[in-house]
Amino acid sequence: MPELPEVETVRRGLNQLTLNQNITGGDVLLNRTIAYPFSVDEFIHEIKGSAIMTWHRRGKYLLSELSSSAGYLGVHLRMTGQLLWLHRDEPLHKHTRVRIFFGDQQELRFVDQRTFGQMWWVPPKVAVESVMTGLAKLAADPFSPEFTVEYLAAKLQNRRRPIKTALLDQSVVAGLGNIYADEALFKCGVLPETLCTDLQLKQIQQLRQVIIEVLETSIAAGGTTFSNFLNVKGINGNYGGVAWVYNRTGEPCRVCSNVIQRIKLGGRSSHFCPQCQR
Known part of the structure; x- marks a missing residue:
């Protein structure tokens, strides 16, 4: 999608x-x-x-x-x-x-x-x-002024569900999906099954920042094409070639060389590095 x-x-x-x-x-x-x-x-x-x-x-x-x-x-x-x-x-x-x-x-x-x-x-x-x-029903857009650390912390507090599942909820963060939720969690070193209630404020601060960074990087690359995404001129996106973990099951981590793993959460695939993410 x-x-x-x-x-x-x-x-x-x-x-x-x-x-x-x-x-x-x-x-x-x-x-x-x-x-x-x-x-x-x-x-x-x-x-x-x-x-x-x-x-x-x-x-x-x-x-x-x-x-x-x-x-x-x-x-x-x-x-x-x-x-x-x-x-x-x-x-x-x-x-x-x-x-x-x-x-x-x-x-x-x-x-x-x-x-x-x-x-x-x-x-x-x-x-x-x-x-x-x-x-x-949409939450704040990651590029909007409303998307502050306080906003994200309030959205995640008291949610006893995996952070990856929460990030896919459009009432928590608007526009985020499976690809960039995986990428953001890798960048901030958090495992996808970590419960929202177990996150520290410092981790939420970092998560907010890397969500924005990952999205900016992908936009600069024209998005991601793994199946059928094309821009209005019919050209593929290029972010997939530099993805940290998404769709890289079995490949070496770009940081530590450990094997990228995949699990299912809420019916969706989640990709992560067991060494870099804790």
């Missing part, structure tokens, strides 16, 4: 390529991709004639402001979603779900193999969270 760095990479690409160009139409190939409105014809009708002013990111959600007070266009990539900026003559991928047409024969194409991704049109003067209801 695309995590914060991948979604941020897509946001930056969209802001480079799609702004201030009128939407001339569109085509919905899989109706259930449109979460709101319930009519796909209404979805196309309401965004047609407007232009994208800017793209924002909230956690793993993308949100674009539309011109002429036309509301917002929202996207969540979920497991396998891709937003690709293409010439309309490009052959259709068999997993293409939505096409949004622009001038000069360009289009924004939503490709989604697993079909869990969603798009929304949010009407003007309507609270975005009332339509994209998942936004209301």
